[in-house]
Amino acid sequence: MNEKCKLVVAMAGASGSIYAARFLRALMEMDGESWIVASPASVRVFQEEYGTSAANAEEILEFVGTLWKSKLKHRFHVRSYGDIGADIASGSNTWEGMVVVPCSMKTAASIRSGVTANLIDRAADVSLKERRRLVLVPRETPYNRIHLQTMLELHDAGAVILPASPGFYQMPKSLDDLGDFIASRIFKLLGKEVDLYPRWNPETPKSHGTNLIL
Structure with a gap:
């Protein structure tokens, strides 16, 4: 992974x-620098889903790096969720692209409406107005009409909607493999070729069953 990048995560x-987590794990081993912002709700969900006491974005980065023994090459700039005057709140600073992963429907709705009450919303708004790639990764199911209309309007405004719907043709052996599928797709949409799972090849022999560890 020798791609250089400058992103907002x-x-x-x-x-x-x-x-x-899997996106950050891969990003850690790439050259470059990025900003990271985590909402209080995202921190709580991360704690519950990973059984960790990580209390902020900095501690989440430490947890991810330790869990997978990542070789840290990337430089991360942690910014506060409530700091709407941070550097990434202005288009005078530059980044290649931004990803909101996962993206709640509340955040999607705020970005769509142009309400910028926190740094995630503001950085996303800047990404759109500066015509920088913005990738939103919703993980909601099922979608109601409000969700669908919100995502359609975001698409029309220039965002890319990447639902957290991993494929299974790569024959995943673990939940991490499914996470890597989505992480790799995010990188690709941000213009980075990072191979985290086998690409589809109709000539590759397939096994019967995925042996997915649940």
């Missing part, structure tokens, strides 16, 4: 912490 309060 945000975590909102939806289930699906595994997608953020």
Whole structure:
């Protein structure tokens, strides 16, 4: 993984912490620097889904790096969720793209409406107005009409909607494999070629069953 990148990574309060964790794990081993913002709700969900006491974005990064023994090459700038005057609240600073993973429907609705009451919403708003790639990873099911209309309007505004719906043709052996599928798709949409799972090849022999560890 020798891709360099400069991203904004945000975590909102939806289930699906595994997608953020596996994305961060891969990003840690890439050259470059990124900003990270975690909402209080995302921290609570992360604690519950990983059984950790990590209380903020900095401690989440430490937890992820320790859990998978990542080789830290990337530089992370932690920013406060409530700091709407942070550097990434202004288009005068530059980044290649932004991802909200996972993305709650509340956050999606706030971005769609242009309400920027926190740093995640504001950085996303800046990404859209500056025509930078914005990838939103919702993990909600089922979607109601409000959700669908919100995502359609975000799509029309320039965002990319990447539902946390991993494929199974790579024959996953663990939940981490499913997380890597989505993480790899995020990187690709941000213009980074990072191979975290086998690409589809119709010539590759397939086994019967995934042996997925639940």
